[in-house]
Amino acid sequence: MNAVLDKRPVPMKISNLQSGFQILSRLPLANSRQAALEINYFLDSLLQTPPQGEVYLQLLEQTRISLCFIEEELARCYINKALPLGDFEASTFHQVVATWLKAARAYSHCAQMLDSDSDVHAERLALILHRCIFYTGMVIIEHHRARQELPAGVWLNLHGYYASAEEWGIATLPVPDSLDSLGRSSHCTAAYISLLLAELASPYSLSIADISLVRRWVSNWSPLVGMHPAVADEPLPPFVVDLMQDCGLRASSECLQREHLRRLDTSRLVSQLNQVKRQLQQRIPPAQLGLGEDCTAAQCHRLLNRLYKPWCMLRAARRFRRHNASGTSKVSTGFSAMHYHISGKEFQQPEVASIYSRQEFESLFAFRHMLDPTQMLEVRQVQLGFGFDTWEVLDQCANGFRLLRSVVGKKVEPGQLLSICPHDGNSHLLAQVAWLMQEEGGSLIAGIAALPGKPQAVAARGLTYEPGRQDPYHRAFLLPAVPAIGSEQTLILPPGWYRPERLLEVYTENLMQVRLQRLVADGADFERVSFIVV
Incomplete structure (x- = not known):
């Protein structure tokens, strides 16, 4: 044996x-x-x-x-x-x-x-x-x-x-x-x-750098917060701790019995937050304020503004009402796949700059007898690796979705850009992963924030003034202005492209020159930039 x-x-x-x-x-x-x-x-x-x-x-x-x-x-x-x-x-x-x-x-x-x-x-x-x-x-x-x-x-x-x-x-x-x-x-x-306090900061929507800052700040400021039993005749704050429930702070409206409830007194913390925000506006470095030596004033100010309402025990109002929805959405990631699905065709260098890579030339030659420029072939989509991931829609609002993926698919990270064809539509929108969590069974659940406006797939390249040199065009997206919500027209560019006042050539149906203005938003794999046409 x-x-x-x-x-x-x-x-x-x-x-x-x-x-x-x-x-x-x-x-x-x-x-x-x-x-x-x-x-x-x-x-x-x-x-x-x-x-x-x-x-x-x-x-x-x-x-x-x-x-x-x-x-x-x-x-x-x-x-x-x-x-x-x-x-x-x-x-x-x-x-x-x-x-x-x-x-x-x-x-x-x-x-x-x-x-x-x-x-x-x-x-x-x-x-x-x-x-x-x-x-x-x-x-x-x-x-x-x-x-x-x-x-x-x-x-x-x-x-x-x-x-x-x-x-x-x-x-x-x-x-x-x-x-x-x-x-x-x-x-x-x-x-x-x-x-x-760390749980109140919505950590699944924070970057790792922001999570580290939150950990440092709650360690410094938690002694400012008092913990008291709930008193029978006193009104409860919006959030309380129920010692008999398997969660952190929860809405007081959900608590029927007060015996095991504890409320937080954050009045001293609120004073501290207001004081730190004033000092940052006075250009006092974050390190001198005890916020950390590895963060910028802009980063601290942005994060403090985000933490202010939850740490003051105030309920943040939703900009758009969320409602239940069901169905499946098609999601693609990566500039190449998103550009393909939004434009409905493969990316090619505009005729003003007919420069092909070796891979593009070999692809065109190998499949010249199969390609029909007036059709979008499913077989070609698979050959290019531009397939969809299917996500289930749990609920949605005017500017986003909550999605669940319970099958194997591409890897996803917070802040990532993606295109989504909603369950109730037939065209792709651009969106960003607002928060992301992997469930114990391996499924992914994500909050998706749609970018305003119907995206247009375009080609863009930086202007060069060297004689005889022409850089190739790269995939980019144009988002139109949406005056109803105060959104200006913007370009979605690969990461690292933005520099203030940089000149780009953008090819849509026509060629135009634009001057980049400011960075509106960014993520793991993109930059959203405002511009003016010159």
Whole structure:
């Protein structure tokens, strides 16, 4: 009989600080994957053969900086990646999440080993609950950064840790935080509120850079926010925390019982936001305001304006009413495919610049007997790789859609440009991915914001004044002005094309010269620019 051998190492017994510190000092931090294996082995050993309570706690505290460094290195594998995640990316994501949960479980286990008669028992419990909130919160943060659907129960766990701290009267008891770069202390309420504020920021619609800024700001400003039980005779704010529901803040209109409700007092945070916005307008650098050294004033001002209403507990009014819809929409991505579907034909150099690439020449020669310039052949569409992805429409409004894709298709990323043929139309619109999330089963759900106006597929090239040189034309799109909503005419160009006052030649039915004015919007793969005809 062949025996199946378990190749996992047998957990070792760590009975004192010296042996534990020696193991941690040998972690190969330059090799994040090996270090992750070893620190997981270390946590497993503590969980299975726990030392005396005080030793246990000190060893867990000693792991914090190394653990966060290792997990951040591994997270580079899956953050800022198009969805759905690849197998290796998904495997790394699940490994990181499992480690955060294991660290929270180790602290919870450690609490059972502590001497309850100790004079510092309250301080130890506050420290442990703060770490449980932090590590469970990192599970939420990783799902935001990887744009993955939150697993069931994670918010209930957080509510439970906070409710315990509140019940034992230690929710605001200061605890040291070795991860704070300024050496500041924290407490359970601040750690808990920082996660609620991060969830209010609509993280699935934020870039990774903006998510990092939000994390930094909520860490700095969460102590300004108060947490109070809901009082029977007082009106509730628009959003409250229900400690018995598996979600963050929720609409107070949905809450029938007040027993487990908590409301946030953000008045001091509002004052802070207003003060920072005024100082940015006075051209004080973001670094001097504690906003960060890796961000611009324009980025901070844009993000603060976006966060102001949700962080003030104000309900943002919808510009357009959303209503249910059903059907399937055809979606294409990439300039080449979008140009093909919007124009209804293959892109060719205008006759004013008959320059063909070798690939175009070979394609024209190989398929010269098949191509009919008056028809759009399905076989040619497939040959060019310009097929559609099919998305289900969940609901829509005047300027966008909420879509679901439950079948395999092209990868998608937030901010990406795409063309969409709606379920109730027969022509393609240009749109941008406003937010994106991968569900636990692998399906993608996305918010799509339509760009105003019916797009026209055009050709564009930069003007050159070198004698005898003519650059080839590239695919671009022209969006007409829509005065009803105050939208001016714009060009959709490949990324990197925009420079103020740059001159371009744009070929529609006729040739025109335009001067670029300002960058109206941009995304992962395009720039939308206003212009004037010269």
